[in-house]
Amino acid sequence: MVRPTSRPTRHLGTDDVVDWIRRVGLGRCIAQVAERIEFDFLRWPDFDKSARVACHSSDGVIELMPIADAERFAFKYVNGHPVNTRAGLPTVMAFGVLADVATGVPRLISELTLVTAIRTAAMSAVAARALARPGSRTMALIGNGAQSEFQALAMRDTLDIRALRLFDVDPAATAKLAANLAGQGLAITVCRSTAEALRGADIVTTVTADKQRATIVTPQMLEPGMHLNAVGGDCPGKTELHPQVLQRSRVFVEYEPQTRIEGDLQQMPADFPVTELWRVLAGSATGRRSADEVTVFDSVGFALEDFSALTVLHEAAQRLGLGREIDLVATPTDPKNLFGLLHREPAAHMIATQALTSATA
């Protein structure tokens, strides 16, 4: 019998994830995650799926997103607090865990804020590749915040998008996006409204953050053959598309039970027809049927995408030696003698700590 290591869990912080992205290249990271998402979506029935658990408050939401196959259990902790930016904090912060189903041992705990942006962009690219009109070259990008660069680069690399039409209610966000994308091979047009940005666009990506029912895209703005990549309508009471936009489109979703609650789909009757994307990828459902059809990917972010991203990240961490061991769960020498942990010799640093502080507590 092989004794387990005393600290079986690897920890990746922000610097480690940044290290991964720099060494592999952002485009290649997105492509690897997209490839893994497709692989995992094609074995959809293998997963134990559930809608995420959400804790809503007046200013935001905290969610846990668990999923498992026969070998690995994964979950992500993620918040969404649009008010945070006023306090210098990100709207979205995330971390995730990958564990062995057979033993429950957590193998990886990682910062996932950057990875969430990567996997969301990768998911959008997988959906757009399956649903957008061939030859799409221009994308409108509405909402130019934290996730917008990732969406732009994923679409450039996956679909050969060459032109972006940008709009955000905050011109500083657009200026930041344009600056970050300078020299990346994308022709950029800054627009003064959503309607202007959508004119002539093949793909429309909405990635706005306000936690409210908003109508970013109205039916009047639609053009034949558009593909809408609706990312920002992703929790109850938070939408981006006018209901008639959905009525005039064919709507594709990740995991139907979750999207009915959280997506733009929440505005529609319970029997409004949608197609789960994995069926299109697997060839068991039809995607786009004509060049004139409007398609919508009502993306809310599903746990399986984080499972895929964590799997890619874990493999990269092992290959590149990223991160470090972390003492996340106790592994006593004698597993039936948890109490015995209290009587082990303390580690040297603890003796030092104890010497420096009084025993009164």
Add this chain to the structure above:
Amino acid sequence: MVRPTSRPTRHLGTDDVVDWIRRVGLGRCIAQVAERIEFDFLRWPDFDKSARVACHSSDGVIELMPIADAERFAFKYVNGHPVNTRAGLPTVMAFGVLADVATGVPRLISELTLVTAIRTAAMSAVAARALARPGSRTMALIGNGAQSEFQALAMRDTLDIRALRLFDVDPAATAKLAANLAGQGLAITVCRSTAEALRGADIVTTVTADKQRATIVTPQMLEPGMHLNAVGGDCPGKTELHPQVLQRSRVFVEYEPQTRIEGDLQQMPADFPVTELWRVLAGSATGRRSADEVTVFDSVGFALEDFSALTVLHEAAQRLGLGREIDLVATPTDPKNLFGLLHREPAAHMIATQALTSATA
């Protein structure tokens, strides 16, 4: 505006938790958690509660247990794999997180295996104090594994239990428990069967681990006025009490929707009457009605108990300076410019790492 610190999360590992327990004293740790559980149970309606999310496999279960009040969100990751001990791993491993509801920032991530044993024992003590016959001095302790010492000490300190009658199918487990409890002011009798152990006991604690329907306690073993603290029947298909034991008792639970699925209660019809313990603590429901009545606390472990324990632990960590900052979630300088994280100057250790490894990935 105060800039948030770059690493707002504190991490406690096993050594830190051990440090806490040694400096405060195990008895006092259990007492503090018990006090906090009572405080939190008395404000039961303040919490956003849900049954835990469980991922079951052939050999075990991995669970996420979220809960929140208006200020704090907490969750615990915990597994249950009885087969693990054969591989030198604990049956139960756990860690937990405490976060701010207003912003989603995780404030604490801590090892919780030891703390789970403490909070389970504290919960048992709170329930026994409310339900057991006054003057109870003898406890039968069936199942002498990892949690048994904590149960014994909690009952000693809270109810003045002075005698223990021990039984486990594994004599080595009983020997370990007896050795660990030597000199702790408890008269110990090692018994050869559950029936023998129960003879003359005022309180019966069952804390067995097999993941199957077991019948540890049968109706023939009951004596008038016993209080049963049934801890080990805590997931679907895992029970300890014969159904007739429940029929002949008054049954108290933590959170009814969860216990109906997971507790010994899973064997009973959906309308079998139970009382949530918080109502007894709050005085809105009757506990024990006579000295002859048999009471059962069908404990499965509820997220609120971990919330209480994490709160006590967080306060102790701040007071005693336990643990360290951890880079769990990214906090970019400009929260709308997540992409900008990729172009910050790398930390010194990363430059060193990069110099040592090739750029191929």
